[in-house]
Amino acid sequence: MSGNGVAVSLRGVEKSFGGTRILSGIDIDIAAGEVHAFVGENGAGKSSLGKIIGGYYSADAGEVTVFGRAVARFSPREALQAGIAMIHQELQLVPHLTVAENVFLGQESNRGGLLVPGDLQRFAAIEATCGFHLDPRARVADLRIAERQKVEIMRAVARDARVIIMDEPTSSLTEDEAERLHQLIARLKGGGVTVIYVSHFLDHILANCDRVTVMRDGRVVRTSPVAGETKQSLVDSMLGRAATIGWPALPPMPAPGVAPVAEWRGVATATGLRDVSLVLRPGEIVGLIGLVGSGRTEIARAMFGADAITAGTYLIDGVETRGLGVPQAVRAGIALVPEDRRRQGLVLTQTTRPNVSLATLGAVSRFGLLQPGREKARVRAMIEHFGIVPAKVDGAVALYSGGNQQKVLLSKWAAARPRVLILDEPSRGVDIGARRRIHEFIVEMAAAGTGVVLISSELEEVINLSHRGYLMSDGRIFAEADCRSLTVEAALHRIFQEQNRQSASQGATLP
Ligand SMILES: Nc1ncnc2c1ncn2[C@@H]1O[C@H](COP(=O)(O)OP(=O)(O)OP(=O)(O)O)[C@@H](O)[C@H]1O
Ligand SMILES: [Mg+2]
Structure with missing residues (x-):
């Protein structure tokens, strides 16, 4: 490891939810000043591990050390004091506050979301560092997802964190904006900041990270320098088997005379x-x-x-x-799978079953009565088809990993044809x-x-x-x-x- 020492050390970390083990025996050393990627399939445990490091979840067993200091159970506030900030996968902004108010939220100077004198100058400085073009006075509720993602990134930068966990920071950004974020990461790294970068964009990881930890089913497969990895090597170890990268063949175009729908x-x-x-x-x-x-x-x-x-x-x-x-x-x-699945697509208070069968109640009811047996079988078939994890008909969708929520949403329409x-x-x-x-x-x-x-x-x-x-x-x-x-x-x-x-x-x- 580099001479700068270790920023975050994880030893034997375990975590369960409701009796289900989601992280086991996690040992990782994240060097100070490195850009360290977490990769793995949906539900592998990347976000959960990030949340343990960020103080949002506490580990059930094992040891988490930040700059040599053991942290047993720390709150997001304590994590922040220890110099750790997290950009969440499911963005955590206060919609009725402005961009600048969200950027400074939770900081000493920011009382109840109100800005104090000097905040706008500070905002301009952070804006200059990040190179995003956001109006500090715009209400977050009026922003598109990509802009919200930028607000989250600016908030982490505003916190002067020594360790920043970025959970899929580019998922809503264009290639151009992602490139700007990568330049920002390089500048942060130049200033000694450690970045933990969670992403499904393997090209981004290969181009911008120093080392990568591959996770599968809540365990670490390996941690290795990115220089020795390829897209294929990462995918194979994420999945535990050789995988196909590429595009499926398209069905033939409809004949020119076919009437538009x-x-x-x-x-x-x-x-x-x-x-x-x-x-x-x-x-x-x-x-x-x-x-x-x-x-x-x-x-x-x-x-x-x-x-x-x-x-x-x-x-x-x-x-x-x-x-x-x-x-x-x-x-x-006509069916729409919207961009913002958490707000528009899913019924988060419900389980997988109604979320999948909502659009197809006709197919699983007889004379207007729901036939639970048929409904369950259909939902099970969809869970299998899409590989939804956890593979439970009555799983609480709100707690699913981001990718698995998306699969639930798609299977709803696959069933509806x-x-x-x-x-x-x-x-x-x-x-x-x-x-x-x-x-x-x-x-x-x-x-x-x-x-x-x-x-x-x-x-x-x-x-x-x-x-x-x-x-x-x-x-x-x-x-x-x-x-x-x-x-x-x-x-x-x-x-x-x-x-x-x-x-x-x-x-x-x-x-
Ligand atoms: N608060 C919670 N309560 C119950 N289960 C949870 C909770 N948080 C996460 N899980 C479960 O832990 C597992 C790992 O989820 P996690 O979000 O860490 O995966 P991930 O690797 O980030 O996936 P993705 O790529 O889809 O974001 C999933 O099965 C998820 O359902
Ligand atoms: Mg995740």
């Missing part, structure tokens, strides 16, 4: 869409390709009837819809094994005749899994592309070109 002509919304025309045919996967804020989620919401259309026409099966709301959309067979399936960031926070299963799921749905609209900030994913793509910028579709011949570089190039064109034409109209 959904079509937009010149649609506008109050959420910023302008003159959007698109078609979606049964069995086709159509990608919305654009950067965060380009209008992708807005299209998803308006197609699902969650936002009203203020101009243009929306046809379903060739019939014009008027004032389409969510209930009518659902009745027409919708006509139109809109997937907004379906593989966010999902491990590489489950990601593959989700990709296969998308392909299976299309092969069975569902028209799929796919949104992903990972351009590689959306391009490789779509037949056709619509290139978006600033609430508009500016081009259509055949995804089978489109590259990520070409897509990015066209998007930036379009943005430059727009800002040039806006500049021209200024006095």
Whole structure:
């Protein structure tokens, strides 16, 4: 290990919840000033281990030492005093407070969320360090997920932490923003900060971390220098078997004459869409390709009837819809897997069973009566199909790992066989094994005749899994592309070109 000594040492750490052991015999030394990655499948225990180091959970057995000081059970506040800050996977912000108030939340100077004089200058300094562009006075409730993630990152930086645990910090960021975060991490490391980096993006880990700990089923498989690892070596040891990396083959495109299941002509919304025309045919996967804020989620919401259309026409099966709301959309067979699964997708107070069968009560009821036996069998089949962990029909979804919550959400729609399936960031926070299963799921749905609209900030994913793509910028579709011949570089190039064109034409109209 480096001469700087050990920042965090874990010896024989164990943790159980309700009789289920989720961490066993964890031995890791994290060197001061290193960037140390945790990788593993969904439910492997990465977040739980991070929370033990961050003082949110206490270990049942074993020893946790921070800079040589043993910590038995420390609160988040004590962890902070010891110089540890954590960026949570499921973001923990106070929605009604502003960006700056959230950044300084829980600090000595910050009383009850109110800013004190000097905070705005401090905010500007942190902003300069991070290179994010956030309005300190914006209310967090009004921010998109990517911006919230930046607030969490700024909060950790504001705390002058010596150890920062980042639990999937880039899951909502674009490649560009992730790159900026990685530069920030390099600067923090230069200043002696230790970073624990949890992520499913193995490329990011290989490029930005010093060492990596691979976890499987609550145990450490190995800790090793990143320089000696490859994507394949990491995946194989995460899964404990050789895995396929790549993309599943797409089903054939529907014949040109097949009538669209959904079509937009010149649609506008109050959420910023302008003159959007698109078609979606049964069995086709159509990608919305654009950067965060380009209008992708807005299209998803308006197609699902969650936002009203203020101009243009929306046809379903060739019939014009008027004032389409969510209930009518659902009745027409339109399904949306939203970007923000915790707030919009799942019933967190419920168990897996109703969450999966909610959309398909018809299929498991007879004469309007729910048949618990059939419902259970179906849910069990879905748990098996997606590899949901814990594999319990009556598991409490709120306590599931992030990736497993996403699988529950998807299985709900797999069971329902919708006509139109809109997937907004379906593989966010999902491990590489489950990601593959989700990709296969998308392909299976299309092969069975569902028209799929796919949104992903990972351009590689959306391009490789779509037949056709619509290139978006600033609430508009500016081009259509055949995804089978489109590259990520070409897509990015066209998007930036379009943005430059727009800002040039806006500049021209200024006095
Ligand atoms: N508070 C809790 N109560 C009960 N079970 C929990 C709790 N927190 C975590 N678990 C369980 O511990 C296991 C490990 O979860 P954890 O969130 O640490 O996984 P992870 O590796 O971070 O997964 P992901 O990649 O999906 O985020 C899971 O089976 C999860 O359901
Ligand atoms: Mg996690």
